[in-house]
Amino acid sequence: AVWRWGFKDFHEFMLSQRDYSLEHVVAQIKCPTLVTDSEDDSMFAGQPEQLYNALECEKTFIHFTREEAAQAHCQLGESSLSNEKLFNWIDSVIKPDEDKGFYKFHHLGVIVNDMDQAVQIFSDILGLDPADERIDRFQGKANKTAMVPIGRYEDFNQFELMEPLSENWLDSWIKTEKGAGFLHMAILVDDFDGKVEQLRLKGFTVQVEESVDPFPGCPLLREAYVLPKDASRGVLIDLMDAENFPASLGGLAPG
Numbered sequence: 001a002v003w004r005w006g007f008k009d010f011h012e013f014m015l016s017q018r019d020y021s022l023e024h025v026v027a028q029i030k031c032p033t034l035v036t037d038s039e040d041d042s043m044f045a046g047q048p049e050q051l052y053n054a055l056e057c058e059k060t061f062i063h064f065t066r067e068e069a070a071q072a073h074c075q076l077g078e079s080s081l082s083n084e085k086l087f088n089w090i091d092s093v094i095k096p097d098e099d100k101g102f103y104k105f106h107h108l109g110v111i112v113n114d115m116d117q118a119v120q121i122f123s124d125i126l127g128l129d130p131a132d133e134r135i136d137r138f139q140g141k142a143n144k145t146a147m148v149p150i151g152r153y154e155d156f157n158q159f160e161l162m163e164p165l166s167e168n169w170l171d172s173w174i175k176t177e178k179g180a181g182f183l184h185m186a187i188l189v190d191d192f193d194g195k196v197e198q199l200r201l202k203g204f205t206v207q208v209e210e211s212v213d214p215f216p217g218c219p220l221l222r223e224a225y226v227l228p229k230d231a232s233r234g235v236l237i238d239l240m241d242a243e244n245f246p247a248s249l250g251g252l253a254p255g
Contacts, residue, residue: 184236192241
């Protein structure tokens with residue numbers, strides 16, 4: 001697991017400390033979590049100072065809280081401590097995270113009152129022409145919808161602009177609870193049905209929608225809208241079935 005080498009070198013740093021009290025160790029870790037930012041173990045090998053500096057930055061691959069890391073070294077802080085002994089202690093307390101499945105950010109949804117005006121404004125901000133071929137205006141849907149790419153990057157990072165027109169459940173919820181502005185985050189997921197069931201068991205209100213041929217390359221779009229428990233202030237989460245979403249658009253389905 002990724003955290004093993006991170007703790008090996010963190011341990012080397014800790015051996016340079018004279019005070020192994022919990023308060024002292026926690027004080028040495030400047031950020032709220034022990035983190036590493038690479039899967040390449042050569043980055044920190046034999047460089048405890050570099051690892052210590054990294055602890056002051058917000059990185060990825062978060063593994064242990066600073067209290068948990070400090071507690072490990074307070075209990076096993078003798079100077080003769082071997083890495084194997086430290087690893088065994090970690091194994092007995094905390095296991096690597098289980099596979100969380102496929103998650104991938106796709107777009108942010110924004111409700112607008114006037115689609116043409118909104119596209120013009122977003123185009124001005126992002127340096128796009130309103131008629132740019134990368135701005136997809138979906139036809140035949142109950143609502144006016146346009147996907148606007150963020151900047152010039154080709155990485156499915158987009159704004160979805162929506163002008164509600166119909167009176168279905170979602171539009172009614174939007175009009176009464178949200179109004180214009182930021183509406184939702186759309187995330188591609190695998191095991192779509194399993195995640196919907198898990199969320200409902202946790203007490204969330206989940207509305208599943210299916211659209212046939214919503215746009216070229218996608219014969220079936222399945223979405224689960226997870227309504228926030230505080231609907232008037234929260235953010236709607238849009239889970240999109242990656243297994244039915246074409247790989248060319250960021251999903252897992254052929255095409």
